[in-house]
Amino acid sequence: MPSQSNEVKLVRIPGGINAASIVAALHGNGIPARVQGEAVGAIYGLTLDGLGEVSIFVPEEYLEDARSILAAGEHGDLLLSENDSVDETGPNRY
Numbered sequence: 001m002p003s004q005s006n007e008v009k010l011v012r013i014p015g016g017i018n019a020a021s022i023v024a025a026l027h028g029n030g031i032p033a034r035v036q037g038e039a040v041g042a043i044y045g046l047t048l049d050g051l052g053e054v055s056i057f058v059p060e061e062y063l064e065d066a067r068s069i070l071a072a073g074e075h076g077d078l079l080l081s082e083n084d085s086v087d088e089t090g091p092n093r094y
Helices: 016-028 039-044 060-074
Strands: 007-014 034-037 053-059
Touching (some): 007 016, 016 060, 053 060
Antiparallel strands (some): 007 053, 034 053
């Protein structure tokens, strides 16, 4: 469930490791994003029958831009520069 009323789910994917790169790409393009998922998947590293899946949420006003970035990544058209990095506090914060 989104923590803010204007958040919408961008995508649901297996595993937080996969989510970290997506969130980094979104943040690198100026789009706030956060990950939400079950703790047990992160603790045990499981992705089985929905266990370990995480959802990425963005503010509604960024949804179309976020979808475009996600599509670019799926087609191999999204490159991170050497200045892009994952937030040191993790993907769960704006």
